[in-house]
Amino acid sequence: MAAEVSKTSTHIPEPLFALRPDAPRVSAWRVRAGPATVAVASVLCLLIGVLYLAMQIRAVFSDQVKQEYAGLVLEAVERADTARARVGVWDEHVPGAHDASTDDYRQARAELTRRLASLAALVNASPADAPHMPSSVLLPDATFAEMDTLLANASSYWHTQRDLDSADMRRRITHVARMLIAVAALLFCMLITALGMYAKRNRQLAGQSHEFEHAALHDPMTGLANxxxxxxxxxxxxxxxxxxxxxxxxxxxxxxxxxxxxxxxxxxxxxxxxxxxxxxxxxxxxxxxxxxxxxxxxxxxxxxxxxxxxxxxxxxxxxxxxxxxxxxxxxxxxxxxxxxxxxxxxxxxxxxxxxxxxxxxxxxxxxxxxxxxxxxxxxxxxxxxxxxxxxxx
Structure with missing residues (x-):
């Protein structure tokens, strides 16, 4: 009895997404989560992290420079205060020293003028937006009250500025430390992911190799050895x-x-x-x-x-x-x-x-x-x- 061949027609079903006006359009763009996609995403995250880390490190160095500059200004303020105190001693304990214009008094006034000029040069050359020192305090007719007020204001401002820069630098260092931990974790995850993909690929290749070897050594119909x-x-x-x-x-x-x-x-x-x-x-x-x-x-x-x-x-x-x-x-x-x-x-x-x-x-x-x-x-x-x-x- 010969085998019969069915001659019935085969109905081809209508495609699921036929071109109908009411059928929603499906985007053809799909991201496949393969090794290449994971590698590109990891590299992009790593680059963003490194860029942010570089910016934070640069800001840390900038805050450190500002803090050191504020320290220089405060040292200049202390020297100017010392020179002003020395001149004040002459005015308080040596009556008529100003009128007599003794050599020691003139040297004390000259030292005060140099200190004030050095302080004014530092303050006025500051890269940050800081209040400038007026040139009137450097004139001979400047009163001690103006000098005292100027030195007190400068000391208060630059102490505050140094504290702010120090706090900002500590905050940025904390961010840098956290970013380093995040980058290290990302690198570790990338390594683990790469090892996992490598192991999975090896298993797939081993399975394919086993299938090829089995197909080469066995009869495809009966499964027996050939x-x-x-x-x-x-x-x-x-x-x-x-x-x-x-x-x-x-x-x-x-x-x-x-x-x-x-x-x-x-x-x-x-x-x-x-x-x-x-x-x-x-x-x-x-x-x-x-x-x-x-x-x-x-x-x-x-x-x-x-x-x-x-x-x-x-x-x-x-x-x-x-x-x-x-x-x-x-x-x-x-x-x-x-x-x-x-x-x-x-x-x-x-x-x-x-x-x-x-x-x-x-x-x-x-x-x-x-x-x-x-x-x-x-x-x-x-x-x-x-x-x-x-x-x-």
Missing amino acids: RRKLFAALEEAASQSQMDATPPNLAVLYMDLDGFKKVNDSLGHRVGDEFLVAVSQRFRQSVRRHDVVARIGGDEFAVLVREFSAQEELGEIAQRLIDCVVRTDEEMGVRMVRASIGIASFPDVIQDCRRLVVAADEAMYQVKRGGKDGYAFATRSPTPTPTDTLNTR
């Missing part, structure tokens, strides 16, 4: 046998499904594929876990048996494989598929384990020539006879 994996296992066993003083017993059971072509021709390839998948699952369940069940191609299979005690054990394995085919055939109602199996063992019969597949294949054809549906052992004879090698059911 010819390449079978010969790789034989090559590994050959290398191990050369290193060991007593090589392990190995055997290959080469199997062909008799009558399987009729299944594809009469029931269709879909039924044939289902049969292969079902019988492959039974093959895998009927042998040990460390043995290799491979699909060589089409309806041909092979089993690599690792470690067996006697030929009878291999015969039991072959019989189980034949029973797997029979049960699958009966459950699916096909009733036309059986199995022919050739068995080759190493090192008793075949001296080179690389030739196990060839020897088992030759023994399998002996079964087919002798009536099919059975198994046979390969011998050292290049052309084994059916009476020596065949054991049919």
Whole structure:
């Protein structure tokens, strides 16, 4: 019964966002949170933080300069106060000193004038907006009351200015410290994020590599090992046998499904594929876990048996494989598929384990020539006879 092909028409649904007047427009611009996006956002945040940090550091240095300048002005005010006190001592304790114009008094007045001039130069050259000192206090007719008032005002203003600059500098230093902590935390988060993305990418690549390796070494339909994996296992066993003083017993059971072509021709390839998948699952369940069940191609299979005690054990394995085919055939109602199996063992019969597949294949054809549906052992004879090698059911 050939497989029927459905000729019913396929309805293509209307797109979700069709061009209708009432349909809302969806923006095509979407930000994908990938490694590049995270890296760009982190770098931008880092640059903004560094720029802000640089501005704060610059402001700290500026406040420090202002504070030092205020200290210089206050020192000049103290010197001017000292010179003014010395002149005041002459006026209070030496009557007529001003009229006598003694040398000491003239020197005290000259010192006061220099101090006031130095103070005026500092105050008037201040980079900040500070009240200037009038030039009238530097004139000879300036009264001591004007000088005292000017010095008191200058001392009060620059003390206040120095305190403000000091507080502003402490505040900015606190901001710089916090920003340094934030930048360090950002760098740490960037490092952790990069490591996480790197680890995730490695896991993805490892998973893809495992998938590629599995696809290269396994049959895509049945999931069994393919010819390449079978010969790789034989090559590994050959290398191990050369290193060991007593090589392990190995055997290959080469199997062909008799009558399987009729299944594809009469029931269709879909039924044939289902049969292969079902019988492959039974093959895998009927042998040990460390043995290799491979699909060589089409309806041909092979089993690599690792470690067996006697030929009878291999015969039991072959019989189980034949029973797997029979049960699958009966459950699916096909009733036309059986199995022919050739068995080759190493090192008793075949001296080179690389030739196990060839020897088992030759023994399998002996079964087919002798009536099919059975198994046979390969011998050292290049052309084994059916009476020596065949054991049919």
